[in-house]
Amino acid sequence: MLDRSTCVGFLYPGFSAEDDYPRLEALLGDGVRLPLAHTDMGEDAHRVDALLEMGATHRLADGLTELSRHAPDAVVWACTSASFIYGPDGARRQVEELAAAAGLPVSRVSSTSFAFAHAIEALGVRRPAVAATYPDDVAEYFVRFLEAADCEVVQVSGRGIITAAEVGTLGREQVLELAVSNDHPDADVILLPDTALHTIAYLDDLEQAVGKPVLTANQVSAWEGLRLAGDATPRTGLGALFALPDHPRIATGAV
Known part of the structure; x- marks a missing residue:
């Protein structure tokens, strides 16, 4: 119990x-x-x-x-x-x-x-697409972290937002667009790695939009x-x- x-x-x-x-x-x-x-x-x-x-x-x-x-x-x-x-x-x-x-x-x-690494393992997936809000150079650090966990990152895109405060202003449609636009045919999961991004209200909507698991920070x-x-x-x-x-x-x- x-x-x-x-x-x-x-x-x-x-x-x-x-x-x-x-x-x-x-x-x-x-x-x-x-x-x-x-x-x-x-x-x-x-x-x-x-x-x-x-x-x-x-x-x-x-x-x-x-x-x-x-x-x-x-x-x-x-x-x-x-x-x-x-x-x-x-x-x-x-x-x-x-x-x-x-x-x-x-x-x-x-x-x-x-x-993220443990959630990927629990889901039994290994080929993530990364829909990052960060600049590209910071997003690449996450890619290397995932690769060290035996993931094959098939897509990564940085939105180039510098501050967490700005990320926090993104709404439902922008979050959905971030996931959909960064999907890849070979990806078996999509990652939205920023804890500054509101996602909890949209988790099922995100997965319905891309037709695969979505993991958010x-x-x-x-x-x-x-x-x-x-x-x-x-x-x-x-x-x-x-x-x-x-x-x-x-x-x-x-x-």
Whole structure:
């Protein structure tokens, strides 16, 4: 029986699509709690130097202190770009540092980048198309991260948006267009990797529009956190990922 006090804490950079998380909490139901702490972004810029600083552990520490009041079962750094920008080894060290700072086992801590890799594995797909909001050079870091997880990226496009604040203004039609325009005949899944992008209200619409699974950053972050907390309950209305009947064994916290 599901522990009705399942709690996953999220470290979220700045302010853009954070309202996806209370929406998720309402859709998940069953007493699931998804508290969120905003972290200090430094400079809001999808630029390599800014992202490396944004994901530094000292910038996330205050958020961990805030989340500790909720006694979370698992914690997720809900930022894709400021985790994959370090590469797989650096992103793994980031998770280890966060686990130590949070006083949690590393098996209960992850980031959105690893969440994408684990979600791809759980769905049994390996050929993603990446519909990125980032500039092309930043999107390529994500491609390399996925390739290290044995994915074959068949399409990648960067929309060239510099700030998370601007990404957060994109609405339903723009999000659907982003997915559809970046589909590829050889892709078996489409990835929308920015946690600044509102997607939770559109997950089923996205999959209907392209006729295949779509993974979005806030979606996989929540799925990863629940998985690490031991909740593998299938749910509808949140895309193919959440409808999986059970989660296969996946290496936690690292690719």
